[in-house]
Amino acid sequence: MYDKIMALYPSLTEKDFLTVITLQNDSDGKGDYIAKWEHPTLPRPTDEELA
Amino acid sequence: MASIITATTTSGLTQSADNSGVLQLASGTGNLVTVPSVTGTAMVSGNMPAFSAYLNSAQTLSSNTFTKITLNAEEYDTANAFDSTTNYRFTPQVAGYYQFNMQISIATTTCNIIPTLYKNGTAYIRSSNLQTTSESVSGSWMVYLNGSTDYVELWASISTGQGLSTGISNSSRTNLQGFLVRTA
Numbered sequence A: 001m002y003d004k005i006m007a008l009y010p011s012l013t014e015k016d017f018l019t020v021i022t023l024q025n026d027s028d029g030k031g032d033y034i035a036k037w038e039h040p041t042l043p044r045p046t047d048e049e050l051a
Numbered sequence B: 001m002a003s004i005i006t007a008t009t010t011s012g013l014t015q016s017a018d019n020s021g022v023l024q025l026a027s028g029t030g031n032l033v034t035v036p037s038v039t040g041t042a043m044v045s046g047n048m049p050a051f052s053a054y055l056n057s058a059q060t061l062s063s064n065t066f067t068k069i070t071l072n073a074e075e076y077d078t079a080n081a082f083d084s085t086t087n088y089r090f091t092p093q094v095a096g097y098y099q100f101n102m103q104i105s106i107a108t109t110t111c112n113i114i115p116t117l118y119k120n121g122t123a124y125i126r127s128s129n130l131q132t133t134s135e136s137v138s139g140s141w142m143v144y145l146n147g148s149t150d151y152v153e154l155w156a157s158i159s160t161g162q163g164l165s166t167g168i169s170n171s172s173r174t175n176l177q178g179f180l181v182r183t184a
Helices: A002-008
Strands: A021-025 A033-037 B023-027 B030-035 B050-054 B066-068 B073-077 B096-105 B111-119 B122-126 B130-132 B136-145 B152-158 B175-183
Touching: A002 A021, B066 B111, B096 B111, B096 B152, B111 B136, B122 B136, B130 B136, B152 B175
Parallel strands: A021 B066
Antiparallel strands: A021 A033, B023 B030, B050 B073, B050 B175, B066 B152, B096 B136, B096 B175, B111 B122, B111 B130, B111 B152
């Protein structure tokens, strides 16, 4: 998930993932997901872009 | 002359309550022990939950992704309140204020580590964000838990995806400890 997002938006920084974007994994076998996307300019990636 | 009240073998020793709600053990010169009036359960050593759980199987985290740590082994768990098989969470049945100590240890690559205590599925407190070389980052906090439904879990985010350190023999371990400081 993280690598795909960075491929889409190379300008994102580690700080972005601690503030306006939260990726989570509940360790339930369902994998990583976007729990929060509040970036002021970049749109949330679509499921197709993350597939 | 001292008076001795002897408990029976079938019903123990019962002190009938008056309106004060206070129980005192006294000597000739003053009170030795006072159990104050409380709402709820007075804390005694026998009902103070404490646990220490650690990661004992391989777990790999993705980069910059907050991930629940699957603490699947216990060093001790006095109240059987830590679930180390399914949800990897601490759900005590005594309401009060709990101290938690958490530590995340990475296995190989230098990166930033963020141990995070989650309460009821939401990030409650993040610890230090330090760059370490195959070592640990620790943190601690005190949290109120209601003694029925509230629970806490150990989560973490690391800036470079990799495996975490496992086991209990190594000082660089991945674990969570907690204990009751005082009842509500």
